Amino acid sequence: MTSNNGAQNRAITDATQIASQATTPASVQIKPRNRSHDIAEALQGEWLDQNAFLTAVFNGMSITFPAGEKFFIDSVRHFAGDVTDPVLKDHIKGFCGQEGFHRREHQRYNEALCDARGYDLAKLEGKLTRRLVWAQKNLSPLQNLAITVAIEHFTAVLAELLLRPESVMNNADPAMRDLWRWHSAEEMEHKSVAFDVYRAVGGSEALRVAVMKRASFFIGFELMRATFYILRKDKQLFNFSLWRRGLAGLFGEHGAFKGGWAPYKEFYAQDFHPWQQDTRQLLVDWAAEAPRDAPHL
Numbered sequence: 412m413t414s415n416n417g418a419q420n421r422a423i424t425d426a427t428q429i430a431s432q433a434t435t436p437a438s439v440q441i442k443p444r445n446r447s448h449d450i451a452e453a454l455q456g457e458w459l460d461q462n463a464f465l466t467a468v469f470n471g472m473s474i475t476f477p478a479g480e481k482f483f484i485d486s487v488r489h490f491a492g493d494v495t496d497p498v499l500k501d502h503i504k505g506f507c508g509q510e511g512f513h514r515r516e517h518q519r520y521n522e523a524l525c526d527a528r529g530y531d532l533a534k535l536e537g538k539l540t541r542r543l544v545w546a547q548k549n550l551s552p553l554q555n556l557a558i559t560v561a562i563e564h565f566t567a568v569l570a571e572l573l574l575r576p577e578s579v580m581n582n583a584d585p586a587m588r589d590l591w592r593w594h595s596a597e598e599m600e601h602k603s604v605a606f607d608v609y610r611a612v613g614g615s616e617a618l619r620v621a622v623m624k625r626a627s628f629f630i631g632f633e634l635m636r637a638t639f640y641i642l643r644k645d646k647q648l649f650n651f652s653l654w655r656r657g658l659a660g661l662f663g664e665h666g667a668f669k670g671g672w673a674p675y676k677e678f679y680a681q682d683f684h685p686w687q688q689d690t691r692q693l694l695v696d697w698a699a700e701a702p703r704d705a706p707h708l
Contacts, residue, residue: 432496432611434603434686439694441501441601443508446593448516451523453584460582463647464657465667469591470524471637474532476517478540479562480510482547486559487605489552490612499607506604509597516590530644539633557618559605561626561678567602567685568674570595572667574693579660579667589701596697603685616681623678 435441459465484507491503525532546555573580573595580588609619642648661668674688 431498432494432607433499433502434607434684435502435601436686436691438691439600441505441509441604442597443505443512444593444597445512446516448520448586448590448593450520450584450586450590451527453587454520454524455527456584458584458587460579460660462657462660463645463650464642464653465579465660467638467641467645467647468634468657468661468667471634471641473517473520473524474535474637475539475633477514477521478536478543480514480517482543482555483559483563483605484510484514485547486552486555487608490556490608493612494608496611499604499611502601502604503608506601509601513594513597516594520590528641528644530641535637535640538636542629553609553612553614554618554622556605556609556612557614557622558626560609560614560619561623562630563598563602563605564623564675564678564685565626565630566598567688568671570598570602571674571688571690571693572669572671574599574690574697575670576696577665579665592697593701596694596701599690599694606685620679 454470457463457466459469487503488507491500494500494503521532521536524530525535546558550558572578573591580591583591639648642650642653647653660666663669677683677687
């Protein structure tokens with residue numbers, strides 16, 4: 412009798428797993444945290460490792476976030492009505508909430524940065540914004556969701572790098588470190604949501620991989636464009652010793668992007684899944700040291 416009950420329980424568990432469209436580990440909560448970051452003073456200087464090049468790269472990355480995060484929210488939310496799993500529906504809400512707060516905080520970041528250093532925000536973000544608007548008008552919703560899946564993989568890899576104990580972000584101004592690690596932790600929490608939605612609505616492996624190839628080019632292009640603009644405005648574009656130190660700070664033995672190539676390439680495998688990199692311990696470590704959530708406004 413006990414054996415039969417055990418078999419029945421296993422059958423129920425197996426059926427539940429088959430029916431589920433959500434694959435985020437049960438121990439990971441996709442929790443929007445309404446945090447505010449006082450970073451205006453830090454943005455006036457070289458806040459990352461006292462390195463103008465590294466600071467320019469991460470400031471340039473921030474420039475791309477508000478338009479990108481709106482695009483991600485729109486792409487995932489478009490299919491919310493097609494998702495049947497209540498758990499994945501709840502994850503979509505968490506995803507949109509987290510990305511909404513990221514968008515707000517990086518918009519404030521970008522405005523404060525440009526005010527402090529004399530950059531033209533409209534010029535910095537204009538081309539990317541127009542490219543994403545074009546994609547929403549001219550590509551199918553499924554193609555836009557595939558773009559989101561690809562870029563979410565980039566952010567998940569970056570999140571892992573920035574949350575590691577040896578991360579260069581530990582050499583940042585404390586307020587900036589808190590912002591980037593908060594953003595990274597939430598990106599890690601929701602790293603499979605867009606992927607799960609894409610799979611639930613029938614997105615193909617071929618489209619997923621093809622889109623990543625194009626997305627990789629455009630992400631690199633936009634980051635280089637923003638970095639070049641910042642270095643030129645700071646009169647550092649032709650400071651070749653700065654470039655040498657900066658590139659070492661990105662790709663050297665202890666560089667910010669060191670170790671990112673292998674997890675990036677995993678995306679191209681047919682059996683890829685975002686949580687095949689089990690990064691839950693990094694979330695546990697972050698939660699243990701993170702500041703308390705800001706009150707909801």
